[in-house]
Amino acid sequence: MTTGTLISHLLELRTRLMRMAIALMVVFIACASYANELFEWLSHPLREALPKEATMATTTVMGSFTTPFTLAFYIALAITMPYLLWELWRFVGPGLYRHEKRFAVPLFVSSVVLFYAGIAFSFFLVFPGVFRFLVATTPRGVQMMTDINEYVSFALTMFLSFGLAFEVPIVVILLVLTGIISVDKLTGSRGYVIVAIFVVAAVITPTTDAISQLAMAGPMWVLYEGGVIAARLMLKMKRKDADAAASDGSA
Secondary structure: OOHHHHHHHHHHHHHHHHHHHHHHHHHHHHHHOOHHHHHHHHOHHHHHHOOOOOOOEOOOOOHHHHHHHHHHHHHHHHHHHHHHHHHHHHHHHHHOOHHHHHHHHHHHHHHHHHHHHHHHHHHHHHHHHHHHHHHHOOOOOOOOOOEHHHHHHHHHHHHHHHHHHOOHHHHHHHHHHOOOOOHHHHHHOHHHHHHHHHHHHHHHOOOOOHHHHHHHHHHHHHHHHHHHHHHHHHHHHHHHHHHHHHHHHHO
16 A cells, blocks of 8 residues: 555545544534433333332432433434444445445444344333332332432443344354354354353343343344344355356356
């Protein structure tokens, strides 16, 4: 790579990073205008599970101000993430071969969709059950008053945990396509994989209750099986492409 080419790539990278920063800032300003409303939306599952006389609280002087704005930033980051990744892909994509793009694009799109699916799954399905369980198990005489900063940290950790957990099919497909492990090995080791999934679910979930751990382990298992099926199909496609290329070369 010549010096001129390197400089042009660096200039392109700087331009794309500036676009990404501007996009994030614009969306953050919009989200910050509704910071309190966004916090009310995020805390709805917990407030619905709390007794009528119970409320959320803040234990710091600036907590009631900084916590909603912190949440607004992370929501802005989540909203702009597809665009940020698209800018990165526009920078990296031209350096890939055509057959690499054929597999990279579906995997890239699928990973983004699965990550957001994990976030939605945790918020709409896991949160209500977990909070009802925690409220129901609160000792008599103890009033549950959750700090708003702790709640936002808990929610973000859950979103990240479930988002990453839903990436299992992508990991399985990459392992197979790169030749690190075979499909037959994955199917033959299914029992060990299931045990490992439950162990991972117990480790990465921020709570110790069985509901959230089972809620994570179950989908991970299903997604693992789906990843094995998808990897088998993509491996067949890869072999067909290799056979077609060999036939063209021999011709």
